[in-house]
Amino acid sequence: MNPAKSEVTRRRFLGTSVAAAAVAAAGRLPRAAAGEQAKASPRKTVLSFYCDDTSPYVAGAKAFQTFLDYCAEHKIAGESTAILGSGGHSMCRKPDDEEQAYLRQVTRAWKCGIDTHMELMTHAGLFDFDANRPPKDAKHEGLWLYEPEVTVEQYQRYLGGIIAEGERAGVKFTGLTWPGCGCEVCARRYAELRAGGHKDPNPALWTALLNLAKEGKFRGRTVPCFFGSSETEFGIHRKASEGACGVYDLMPNARDAFGIWENNPARVDPDYYITADGKSGIVVRHVAAGAPYCIWYAHWQGLNPAKGVGWRAFTTVIDRIGKHLGDRVVWMRPSEITERYHAAGGWGFLDLK
Numbered sequence: 086m087n088p089a090k091s092e093v094t095r096r097r098f099l100g101t102s103v104a105a106a107a108v109a110a111a112g113r114l115p116r117a118a119a120g121e122q123a124k125a126s127p128r129k130t131v132l133s134f135y136c137d138d139t140s141p142y143v144a145g146a147k148a149f150q151t152f153l154d155y156c157a158e159h160k161i162a163g164e165s166t167a168i169l170g171s172g173g174h175s176m177c178r179k180p181d182d183e184e185q186a187y188l189r190q191v192t193r194a195w196k197c198g199i200d201t202h203m204e205l206m207t208h209a210g211l212f213d214f215d216a217n218r219p220p221k222d223a224k225h226e227g228l229w230l231y232e233p234e235v236t237v238e239q240y241q242r243y244l245g246g247i248i249a250e251g252e253r254a255g256v257k258f259t260g261l262t263w264p265g266c267g268c269e270v271c272a273r274r275y276a277e278l279r280a281g282g283h284k285d286p287n288p289a290l291w292t293a294l295l296n297l298a299k300e301g302k303f304r305g306r307t308v309p310c311f312f313g314s315s316e317t318e319f320g321i322h323r324k325a326s327e328g329a330c331g332v333y334d335l336m337p338n339a340r341d342a343f344g345i346w347e348n349n350p351a352r353v354d355p356d357y358y359i360t361a362d363g364k365s366g367i368v369v370r371h372v373a374a375g376a377p378y379c380i381w382y383a384h385w386q387g388l389n390p391a392k393g394v395g396w397r398a399f400t401t402v403i404d405r406i407g408k409h410l411g412d413r414v415v416w417m418r419p420s421e422i423t424e425r426y427h428a429a430g431g432w433g434f435l436d437l438k
């Protein structure tokens with residue numbers, strides 16, 4: 086309804102070309118042979134999720150608290166972004182009561198099993214940290230991650246600025262989620278970049294993230310990122326690495342059927358994940374195929390417990406997974422997945438003892 090809002094919350098713009106290119110570059114995941122039964126698979130499947138567009142402006146701080154309480158109580162794990170400048174200013178400088186209450190919950194997310202990714206600073210125009218606002222007509226952040234002229238230093242300074250805003254409020258980021266955008270300016274420029282062969286983010290971004298990880302600016306030594314997604318051509322892709330530090334694109338392999346950014350009831354379907362009898366759905370299929378993980382993505386507009394049309398479906402899916410797949414799956418936040426994958430040099434840590 087609100088064009089500005091739908092513009093900034095839109096993702097999946099680049100579609101499958103990103104996913105396909107990433108897989109071609111980094112190789113496919115080892116998959117169990119088709120038709121193999123779940124019980125024959127020698128490993129558990131990791132479950133996780135990303136929740137985009139989280140802020141106090143969508144549903145209030147209390148809704149985020151309820152979400153975190155639920156995650157802690159049910160011992161599930163995933164990620165929920167914090168977009169510290171999505172209100173047009175840094176909420177960490179002079180927070181109002183609602184912003185303050187939200188920030189308190191964000192600092193609590195980790196111990197409830199939930200990672201905190203930056204979805205950059207505003208999910209819209211590049212932020213001016215001196216002026217505490219984005220200048221009018223600023224280039225959009227998501228697009229900027231693909232611009233080939235940007236240097237490692239420029240990325241590092243900007244992302245370091247977001248991390249410093251978080252530190253004002255005690256927020257420690259775990260990783261980065263690409264803020265998708267379908268506005269006219271971005272759409273035109275993405276098409277130009279694609280035509281010029283620039284289908285992937287600027288590699289300087291990965292180096293900048295690695296440098297920040299080496300400086301201890303992220304919560305862990307590895308940095309999970311969320312760019313493309315695909316139900317079939319998914320994978321974890323190492324983008325930069327040095328010693329104990331690494332930057333990974335950890336692709337979701339299940340989509341948002343919890344109402345998406347439109348908070349749209351027509352886009353809610355718990356059976357997409359797992360049916361009531363536990364016999365079908367994408368989570369069941371990934372587990373049966375012996376996939377190392379099943380990660381879905383969602384949006385706070387649809388998922389939140391206050392106004393989200395997808396909240397009931399979300400809790401239904403968690404209940405069904407517990408009932409039917411409990412011994413076949415293990416919940417992990419994205420940063421734990423990349424930490425363990427990096428330390429083990431692969432998925433060997435999932436092998437059942």
Ligand SMILES: [Zn+2]
Nearest residue numbers: 094137138264
């Ligand atoms: Zn988003």
Ligand SMILES: [Zn+2]
Nearest residue numbers: 225266268271
């Ligand atoms: Zn845009």
